[in-house]
Amino acid sequence: MRSWIAACTPSFSRPAPACSPRSPPPSTAPAPRSAPSPPTCPPPRSPPCWTPSPRTPSRPPAGRRAPRRDGRARRRRHRRPHRHLRLHRAPKFTELPAAALRASAAATLARIGAAPGDRWLCCLPTSHIAGIQVLVRSLVAGTEPVIMPKPDAADLAAAAPPGAHVALVPTLLRRLVDAGTDLSKLGAIVLGGAAAPPALLAGARDRGARVFTTYGMSETCGGCVYDGVPLDGVRASLAADGRIRIAGPSLFTGYRLRPDLTATARDGEWFVTGDLGAFEDDGRLRVRGRVDDVINTGGEKVVAGEIAAALARHPKVRDVVVVGRPDPEWGERVTAVVVPSGGAAGTAGAPALAELRAFVRETMPAHAAPRELELVERIPLLPSGKPDRVRLRGPGGHGR
Template sequence: MGEALVAVRLAFDAAFSTTLDAVWEAGDAVLPIHPDLPGPEVEALLGALRPGFLVDASGVRQLRGAAPVEPGTALVVPTSGTTGTPKGVVLTHDNLSASALATAARLELGKGDRWLCCVPPSHIAGMMVLVRARLTGSPVVLHPRFDPAAIAAEESTNIVSFVPTMLRRLLQAGVDVARFRWILLGGGPVPAHLVAAATVAGARVVVTYGMTETCGGAVYDGVPLPGVRVATAEDGTVALAGPMLMRGYRLRPEETAAALRGGWFLTSDVGELDPSGRLRVLGRRDDLIISGGQKVLPVEVANLLMEHPAVADAAVAGRPDDEWGQAVAAVVVPAPGAAPTLAELRAFVAERLAAYKAPRYLVIVAELPRGPTGKPVGLEALVAGASAVSS
């Protein structure tokens, strides 16, 4: 094919891994697409990123309107912008190698390790498991779907990458997490109590911070990987630099120029650096709630709510409010047999955080709506449209 972009929409099994290797050996780049993505979304993705070929269960077909890729491109990983319009993060082979080798150096990985991949490779966390295994010569076991029972039965693997929801469900199911030499935990805010619970269970957890634009995790437990530089702007915006930084956004030069400034990637996150240079991420700037002129980071409130004994899971979002502009709204999954009330949750938060951060609205749900990577989705619509919300 020769420096073409090849969309791969296959089940995440050995055939996917074989196809990935074949495309790269041919000198082409891969656009991974989740096999369960609905047809209209697949078409939108193909239209926005303009690959030359599509490999799916029916075979290989050439696509019209293809745009070339630059030499050295390995991946175009789809991600959604704030508008929901698909865009592709362009990552080179050099980017992937720098990231994988930095992780291998930090965690002392080698051929004796055996990876478990249960995060979809259409997401950067899952793809980087395959890349790390490939570059270090380590075997990898692919699970098409996250299944606690299957993970419990897969005793031969000793390194894994999870999103917080996965680890939480494994602990709830009583799966032995102590058998893993390392658990990389990222893909979203990581509650401190979840890490504590896993540690008590014998797990060795590394909290990772990064995004698709940095080949996934670039900061481990607050400490940058070898070659990574971290800075914060005056407004707290986290900036990252290093050899694993993306080439840019496919076919979007203006957005690339806005995101990359002098070799630095300006993230959408707010954080702070301690005197030793350790990074603490406070939350996403775009998720910030402004209530009565006060700034509230949803993740801070959600993490605290999950420490309440009556709460099994929680997320927080801003809700339009005539008096406050925005009000803090909590979406809560009750613990078994519990019935948390707004009054007790407000009091619980106000005892530990500023009073204006306490939720003014409460929505009780059986399960939080989450995307493929475990991040809560659709919260604003949920809290705005729920007639049962209490104030």
């Protein structure tokens, strides 16, 4: 670590680079004060040139530049950005104190009934909060996690120690179910990242899985609501506009160098999320969907997550994401991107648009019924395991 820091930190006590082979040797006689001798070494920032010799390869080594034939220094060329380069907004850096991470990990271990010494299987990227929390839970439990950078259904089942707990996204759980994996050998399956279809949860539990559906985000140190019930010490409420609010010891302290965003997201002790929610009759929290996923179609507003939840109960729907696509007549048209459960498009096992519209109208208003149906083999996902809604909203943004 020290050598890496020294290599990345500029040092003003380093000796100047060696003179170029083409430069004359410096004179040892003192130069007169009135006419100081010009420097013969290249500037400190310019890397020394490379000169081929019988003992050196025909190509310059990494970090060196071959000299020009006329002896002049080469000019650095600045690459222009590609004309098709997509510019994204700068990410928000969430500041999570160690105490918040520990509080979330301890509450999770207590909720799932983890015993001392239980191990965790880490198959989610540790660049996201779900993977980070697997490491923190292992530290709190005093165990070493089993790391799987590229999880596969067969490899995951073989690598998991008996009774090990694991955090998954619905896509990974689907692969385990399709592979016929005996999920009773695992401990608890902490499922998050996206809403799980009821058929997937039923299939996993039929194979012996003990699944906990979670709700949370980076600002809450990951999942803070398990099966609709907040973790110990966590409180959930609804704002006047229906947004979910979270309070408790596992909250972030703010967005790094963005006090404006922090002030918008915090309301005293409460963190105001970007999700809409509702409380069921038994007091459990139900997530309706994202605020920015609300579709305005023909002057009526519908929540895409609620439509997707309704379609997920159809027997011919294996997976579904609902988005709003631009429409010249309706402003936005409700589009259902569906992975059929019984076959490809055009077969008897694939649902038809009229069939899905009638199914949605049984429990929701008519304007919530999808006006467009796209059948795909897979839903495009982000590295975090969530659906790539930006791609699905665009024209031709279908799955693979």
